[in-house]
Amino acid sequence: MSHTLLTETIAFVGAGALAESIFAGLIEKGITAPQQLFAVNQSNDERLAYVRDTYGMRASRDPEERDSAIREAGIVILNMKPKDAAAGISDIRHLLGPNQLIVSVIAGLSIGTIHHLLGAPLPVVRTMPNTSSTIGLGATGISFSEAVTAERRATALSLFRAIGEVSVVEEERLEIVTGVSGSGPAYIYYFMEAMIAAGVEGGLSEEAARSLTVQTVLGAAQMVKTTNEAPQELRRKVTSPNGTTEAAIKLMESEGVADAISRAVLRSAERAREIGLGLAEQSLAHGKRV
Ligand SMILES: NC(=O)C1=CN([C@@H]2O[C@H](COP(=O)(O)OP(=O)(O)OC[C@H]3O[C@@H](n4cnc5c(N)ncnc54)[C@H](OP(=O)(O)O)[C@@H]3O)[C@@H](O)[C@H]2O)C=CC1
Ligand SMILES: O=C(O)[C@@H]1CCC=N1
Incomplete structure (x- = not known):
């Protein structure tokens, strides 16, 4: 199967297991050049060195480099653990704007809560992928916020189709997708x-x-x-x-x-809903009213 090559840059905020499944899959399939990809994490410099050495991607915690990579990225993928999501998203919201596509893989985190944390209803793609994306055999459930145009939906679909199969579902079905294919x-x-x-x-x-x-x-x-x-x-x-x-x-x-x-x-689906409720509560402390 041939896939559209993505020309824009992608910033991975969180460089853990799931992020690696996605960037390894994208590089392996030749969907993006490694230099188009940037990754940052919270504290683990050894992990960023591994990402640079293994994949030839850019990866850095240098604040200036991080900020410009996130600001300039066409696609920003949020890959933190749920417990780090509220603080992590609030931290970068000043770098994000309506021309970017913000993709979340975070279990339970709703589009509404992301908007609250961002302080604006930016284009958000909420997904639930799985780790088999590493070898191009992922299964991803995906849903879109209203601001995601048809063209940007196609971009998100081609990104996840490059690393497996994709089911577009209503947002409230992403918890059961988590139960079936995420976990x-x-x-x-x-x-x-x-x-x-x-x-x-x-x-x-x-x-x-x-x-x-x-x-x-x-x-x-x-x-x-x-x-x-x-x-x-x-x-x-x-x-x-x-x-x-x-x-x-x-x-x-x-x-x-x-x-x-x-x-x-x-x-598993119920746990995703519990996590989502916890994040919605936490976002009240971090976010701004949309
Ligand atoms: N693993 C899986 O099979 C799946 C996971 N998911 C979702 O993916 C997300 C990540 O899971 P997983 O990859 O397993 O977790 P990991 O713990 O492997 O990765 C989390 C990453 O987030 C980084 N991080 C934390 N806070 C910040 C921050 N403020 N800014 C930048 N980076 C940050 C961590 O950095 P550091 O290490 O330096 O602390 C780490 O690199 C979760 O939300 C999970 O729900 C979804 C589908 C499947
Ligand atoms: O266990 C978790 O919470 C994450 C989400 C789906 C798979 N792993």
Whole structure:
């Protein structure tokens, strides 16, 4: 698939795990040149040195360099942890204006709260990506504030489509997107950890258990995608009557595994809403009335 090359500069405010998934993906896909990307964090200079050395991006905490990079960026991506968001956004609001696209990946942080913190209803794209963006297989939910023009929506979509698949959703659906795909990779890793441990317990080497598990997860996801068949139907094909899979699934059913997964997804979404409410409260201390 070919993607529009982004010509503008992008400033990452926060250079942590999720930011790295995005900039690594953009560079890897050739969507932006490393020199178009700038990153700043709060205190970790070692991390910024790693970003410069690994990706050839600009990364600095020098106040002058930071301020001019943020002021001049076409796109500013907010990547702080929720606890740092209110102070972090208030800190840079004087550098931001209506011609920039402000993108947030921060769980729970609403567009309304961002506007409050910025003191103006600037164009804001609220997203919920995931870490698989690193290898171009991210899944991102996205919604837009009113001030984002059709052209700028297209820019945001092409940025996230370059590193995976994108679903445009109403803003109030971003919490359940968080529950499904934002936190989702961790559920799959958790499942994989348990499968590998069980394989080792059954006598496989760590290496064999890992390799068989990884290929199984990869193959199963690719089967759903390639065949377009429902997961239930694909599961039926694996499950011989009175066979091994039936025995395993029956055990999972009696242990309430499906119910636990469903409750876990909904709990993640609920937690995103709790975080959002906390941030809305904090913003009263930091923000200005819009
Ligand atoms: N990890 C994931 O899978 C996903 C995360 N998200 C969201 O992404 C955001 C970041 O998460 P994650 O990458 O895991 O967190 P990390 O802790 O890895 O990264 C947070 C970064 O923000 C920096 N930071 C904090 N305050 C400021 C500030 N005032 N100005 C500039 N930088 C600042 C930190 O700097 P320093 O290290 O110097 O303190 C750090 O580099 C969160 O809001 C999370 O909800 C969304 C989807 C998935
Ligand atoms: O755990 C978190 O809060 C973040 C948001 C989604 C994935 N990681």
